[in-house]
Amino acid sequence: MNPEKLRGLVFGQAIGDALGLLTEFLSRDQVRCHYPKGVHDYGQMLRDRHRSKWQPGEWTDDTDQFLCLLDSQLDNGGWVPSDAAYRLWEWAQEGRGIGRTTLQVVGHSDYLKRPSEVAREFWEASGRSAAPNGALMRTAAMALGPPSWWNESLVEEACHLTHADPRCVSSSLATTVALRVLLLGASEKEAWAKVIQSCESDAATRHVAGKSQEISDLETWKLYDSRSRGYTLKTFAAAMWALSHPTSFEEGLTAIVEQGGDADTNGAVAGAMLGARFGFNAIPRHWVEGLIGREALEKRIRRVLEEWWGIVR
Numbered sequence: 001m002n003p004e005k006l007r008g009l010v011f012g013q014a015i016g017d018a019l020g021l022l023t024e025f026l027s028r029d030q031v032r033c034h035y036p037k038g039v040h041d042y043g044q045m046l047r048d049r050h051r052s053k054w055q056p057g058e059w060t061d062d063t064d065q066f067l068c069l070l071d072s073q074l075d076n077g078g079w080v081p082s083d084a085a086y087r088l089w090e091w092a093q094e095g096r097g098i099g100r101t102t103l104q105v106v107g108h109s110d111y112l113k114r115p116s117e118v119a120r121e122f123w124e125a126s127g128r129s130a131a132p133n134g135a136l137m138r139t140a141a142m143a144l145g146p147p148s149w150w151n152e153s154l155v156e157e158a159c160h161l162t163h164a165d166p167r168c169v170s171s172s173l174a175t176t177v178a179l180r181v182l183l184l185g186a187s188e189k190e191a192w193a194k195v196i197q198s199c200e201s202d203a204a205t206r207h208v209a210g211k212s213q214e215i216s217d218l219e220t221w222k223l224y225d226s227r228s229r230g231y232t233l234k235t236f237a238a239a240m241w242a243l244s245h246p247t248s249f250e251e252g253l254t255a256i257v258e259q260g261g262d263a264d265t266n267g268a269v270a271g272a273m274l275g276a277r278f279g280f281n282a283i284p285r286h287w288v289e290g291l292i293g294r295e296a297l298e299k300r301i302r303r304v305l306e307e308w309w310g311i312v313r
Contacts, residue, residue: 020267042291115161139158
């Protein structure tokens with residue numbers, strides 16, 4: 001386990017989320033209008049009705065849910081789905097910015113008794129068509145566990161707590177497996193091999209992965225398209241683009257958030273990927289220092305390194 005890459009993943013998730021908030025739900029033209037010199041600092045944040053719920057430098061629901069999964073594993077010494085479900089439910093009572101699917105699922109009267117079944121029932125009721133990114137936004141937290149109890153099925157279980165569609169599961173699994181092998185010292189080529197292997201069960205996810213590896217133009221994915229901005233494979237494409245094409249953390253993250261759309265989620269997932277690729281020291285200092293709650297992240301990182309990996313810093 002590379003501690004600097006682990007720190008990069010955790011901070012990358014939160015920073016991508018907080019920076020992406022600046023352009024969330026904006027079209028690409030609106031991003032250019034409000035941020036004509038690009039997105040570089042939390043303090044640039046447009047103070048409209050949506051963004052006024054948060055302070056500049058504060059992360060949103062994506063990282064809140066990431067921390068629900070991480071805290072559950074830390075406090076239980078392993079993965080306990082019922083506890084993770086309870087933490088999601090508890091957070092949702094007052095959580096800000098929670099997605100519609102997640103809100104409906106965790107708000108069901110039977111959720112705490114049978115979370116995965118409730119999630120599947122909602123998916124069935126959608127005609128098996130709903131595949132939003134509400135699971136993918138948080139499952140980077142599942143990349144951090146120790147070899148003694150970690151396995152890929154835990155990622156699937158974490159997704160099933162709110163999302164049942166195979167595209168949600170396969171995109172969450174492929175992204176998380178790529179993050180994990182990067183933390184363990186794999187090359188980007190080796191991470192890509194793991195991505196393709198993890199996508200074998202879902203043709204749509206496999207297609208996006210292959211196309212992302214081949215095409216360097218982020219515009220291909222139209223992340224700003226309001227008709228599909230919350231689709232899990234859009235966010236997956238952003239993460240896969242981040243795995244292969246940017247040459248620095250800053251270049252990759254600004255390119256993604258300046259696309260607009262569901263920019264906080266795209267930024268969170270891609271930020272985790274960029275952090276795992278380039279490491280914590282590659283993240284611009286002003287993004288780290290301006291992040292609200294960074295001390296809480298450091299505390300959790302220390303616990304992960306010491307309790308799970310035996311690394312004392």
